[in-house]
Amino acid sequence: MKKMFISVIALAMGVTAMATSSAYVQIKLTGETGGSSKLFLTVDDEHLSTFESGVDIEKMMSQANSKSVLLYGFQGTTPCEDVVTNDLTNLQIGFNTNTVDANYTLTFIDKEGGSIKLFDKKTSTTIDLDTETSYAFSVAPELVGQKAITDRFVVNYVPAPSTELEACFNKDAKNLLKISNNPWSEGKIVIFDKTGAQVGDIHEGTETDIDLSAPLTTAGERYIVKFFPTSDLSGTPKRQLVIVPVP
Numbered sequence: 001m002k003k004m005f006i007s008v009i010a011l012a013m014g015v016t017a018m019a020t021s022s023a024y025v026q027i028k029l030t031g032e033t034g035g036s037s038k039l040f041l042t043v044d045d046e047h048l049s050t051f052e053s054g055v056d057i058e059k060m061m062s063q064a065n066s067k068s069v070l071l072y073g074f075q076g077t078t079p080c081e082d083v084v085t086n087d088l089t090n091l092q093i094g095f096n097t098n099t100v101d102a103n104y105t106l107t108f109i110d111k112e113g114g115s116i117k118l119f120d121k122k123t124s125t126t127i128d129l130d131t132e133t134s135y136a137f138s139v140a141p142e143l144v145g146q147k148a149i150t151d152r153f154v155v156n157y158v159p160a161p162s163t164e165l166e167a168c169f170n171k172d173a174k175n176l177l178k179i180s181n182n183p184w185s186e187g188k189i190v191i192f193d194k195t196g197a198q199v200g201d202i203h204e205g206t207e208t209d210i211d212l213s214a215p216l217t218t219a220g221e222r223y224i225v226k227f228f229p230t231s232d233l234s235g236t237p238k239r240q241l242v243i244v245p246v247p
Helices: 002-018
Strands: 023-031 036-043 070-075 078-085 092-098 103-113 117-120 126-127 134-139 148-155 166-170 174-182 188-192 199-201 208-211 223-228 241-242
Touching: 023 070, 036 092, 070 148, 078 092, 117 134, 188 208, 199 208
Parallel strands: 036 070, 036 078
Antiparallel strands: 023 036, 023 103, 070 078, 070 092, 092 148, 103 134, 117 126, 117 148, 166 174, 174 208, 188 199, 188 223, 223 241
C-alpha cells in the first residue's frame, strides 16, 4: 500500500511538470509623469482563451489619482491583469489614460518562449517582443482624462480576410455599430445629425464598436457616419454611412 501511494504521488508530480507555459511576458504601461500599470501574459495549453476564475486575474478598474493609468487584457469581455490562455491570437489589450499625460511607454519585461507581437492599429506598427524592449506612443488630446481605449492594441494580430471597410448596424444589440477593416485607422470616425452638428464621441481604429444607443435617441431620424483619413475633421471624408436608430 505504501509503495502504491508513493507511485501515485510520483505520477501526479509528473503530470504537473508537463503542464508548463510556452510563452510569457510582463507588459508595463507608464505615463510621462510616472503613473504605471502592469499586465502579465502567459501561454499555457492547459487553459482557455475565455475567462477562467482562479486562473485569470481580473483587473481592478480604479484610478486613484491624476497620474494613475490602467493596462489590461480581455479574456472574453473581462478585463484582466493576469491573462493565462492557450492562444494569444487577436488578444485585445486595453488601457486607460490619466488626466495629465498624452505620451506613454509600453515596456516589455522578462519575455520568454514563443513569439509574441503587439500590433498598434492606430499607427499600423508591429512590435516584436523578441527584439523590442519598449514602445512609445501618444494619444490625441481628447483622449487625455482617464479615457478607456480598447481598440488600439492587439497581441498576435491576424486581420480579417477582407480588406474592404465593413460596417454592421445591429438593431438587436441596441444600435451597436461594428466597424471592421477600416483603412483610415489613423483618422477619425464622426457622427453628424441632419443639421451637420456632431453627435456623441469621436472614434478611431481599424476595428471598433460604437454604441449608438445614447447619442441616437430619435427613432426614425437619419444620422451620417463619416470616415476621415486624418485627424483633420475639416478635410473631405473618404466614406459616409447613413444610420437610422430604432426605438
